Amino acid sequence: MILRRAxxxxxxLLWLVxxxxxxxxxxxxxxxxxxxxxxxxxxxxxxxxxxxxxWQDNRNGNEDIxxxxxxxQTETRITTDLNDQENPSISGNxxxxxxxxxxxxxxxxxxxxTTRTERQISWSGDENYQKQPAVDGTKxxxxxxxxxxxxxxxxxxxxxxxxxxxxxxxxxxxxAISGDDVVWIDWTTNILYLYSISAGGQxxxxxxxxxxxxxxxxxxxxxxxxxxxxxxDAGIFxxxxxxxxxxWLTPIPxxxxxxxxxxxxxxxxxxxxxxxxxxxxxxTTRxxTRLTNxxxxxxxxxxxxxxxxxxxxRGMNPHVYMSTIGSIPQPVVVNGQTKLPTDTDHDGLYxxxxxxxxxxxxxxxxxxxxxxxxxxxxxxxAFDFNGNGQIDFDDIVRVFNLM
Numbered sequence: 551m552i553l554r555r556a557x558x559x560x561x562x563l564l565w566l567v568x569x570x571x572x573x574x575x576x577x578x579x580x581x582x583x584x585x586x587x588x589x590x591x592x593x594x595x596x597x598x599x600x601x602x603x604x605w606q607d608n609r610n611g612n613e614d615i616x617x618x619x620x621x622x623q624t625e626t627r628i629t630t631d632l633n634d635q636e637n638p639s640i641s642g643n644x645x646x647x648x649x650x651x652x653x654x655x656x657x658x659x660x661x662x663x664t665t666r667t668e669r670q671i672s673w674s675g676d677e678n679y680q681k682q683p684a685v686d687g688t689k690x691x692x693x694x695x696x697x698x699x700x701x702x703x704x705x706x707x708x709x710x711x712x713x714x715x716x717x718x719x720x721x722x723x724x725x726a727i728s729g730d731d732v733v734w735i736d737w738t739t740n741i742l743y744l745y746s747i748s749a750g751g752q753x754x755x756x757x758x759x760x761x762x763x764x765x766x767x768x769x770x771x772x773x774x775x776x777x778x779x780x781x782x783d784a785g786i787f788x789x790x791x792x793x794x795x796x797x798w799l800t801p802i803p804x805x806x807x808x809x810x811x812x813x814x815x816x817x818x819x820x821x822x823x824x825x826x827x828x829x830x831x832x833x834t835t836r837x838x839t840r841l842t843n844x845x846x847x848x849x850x851x852x853x854x855x856x857x858x859x860x861x862x863x864r865g866m867n868p869h870v871y872m873s874t875i876g877s878i879p880q881p882v883v884v885n886g887q888t889k890l891p892t893d894t895d896h897d898g899l900y901x902x903x904x905x906x907x908x909x910x911x912x913x914x915x916x917x918x919x920x921x922x923x924x925x926x927x928x929x930x931x932a933f934d935f936n937g938n939g940q941i942d943f944d945d946i947v948r949v950f951n952l953m
């Protein structure tokens with residue numbers, strides 16, 4: 551009797567596959583998504599701190615820095631120089647960026663939102679350059695070639711003094727800062743370092759030089775970065791200074807890159823859905839979920855608390871968007887089953903409805919029989935495979951096609 555019913559369901563599903571391949575619903579954009587700014591110009595490299603978001607914008611024929619205030623819903627142009635200003639970073643009342651007003655070699659400038667004044671905090675000369683600034687509190691870090699090679703320098707906004715953090719290595723780049731912690735990559739040795747500003751001395755080698763770490767970020771002693779595994783694929787890794795534990799957060803065979811971290815949330819760019827989307831890992835629940843699923847690519851993320859800003863290329867020009875990370879409802883045991891459903895490919899959708907750790911035809915049958923119950927009792931986003939905001943037959947068809 552059960553086999554006969556399963557056979558009938560299979561026939562129904564096959565017909566649904568035929569019907570639903572004619573009209574497929576496009577995935578919806580990320581929940582709670584907000585478009586930032588007033589222009590449709592090319593935008594890039596957003597950074598967020600509290601209610602303020604900065605980015606680079608080419609609406610004036612060159613790259614300028616703009617600011618959006620979420621509290622007042624107002625936009626402010628920060629730079630007016632006719633040359634390019636790029637790669638901004640914001641923390642509180644301070645904004646820093648790369649500035650090309652003195653030639654092809656960039657320098658670092660700082661803007662004070664309280665006094666509405668800017669000042670140059672590094673000098674490139676004819677041959678040197680300063681790039682990749684990052685600010686947190688009253689400290690700015692950046693890479694500087696003033697010694698003929700790359701070192702990480704720090705500028706103290708209060709004392710207006712700058713210093714080299716570590717000159718033992720001569721090829722340092724990709725700095726990031728959070729409070730007392732600074733991280734960077736040694737280009738020659740492929741080692742990721744964690745440095746304590748107050749302690750000084752030698753930095754901690756987070757990696758051993760046998761891999762290819764890149765794009766590090768740090769928050770409260772926890773470091774995340776992308777590293778190459780399984781050939782050309784990159785995964786997201788975490789190091790916790792408090793415990794000394796290092797672990798791979800995303801052991802799935804796709805390419806993950808450019809992680810950012812704030813509190814217990816790690817966000818990165820992932821191509822497992824065919825386009826570059828943002829995914830989130832909760833360090834408390836140890837759950838990975840898909841954060842954005844817009845029609846284009848999402849990348850260049852910045853995070854502060856539960857707000858994530860990023861670039862999305864869905865339109866004519868790449869634009870800055872923001873999504874808010876709320877508490878994500880977790881699935882419950884499906885009616886008639888004994889185990890929690892699982893997300894076998896970590897895309898935020900729970901295709902393993904019977905909780906046996908694999909997607910099989912029984913999951914499709916359960917979905918077919920319990921469609922109404924799932925729509926009433928489960929978090930819709932966890933089973934909405936076509937992204938139309940509801941549970942329907944097309945979701946069942948998509949699970950069937952995944953087998």
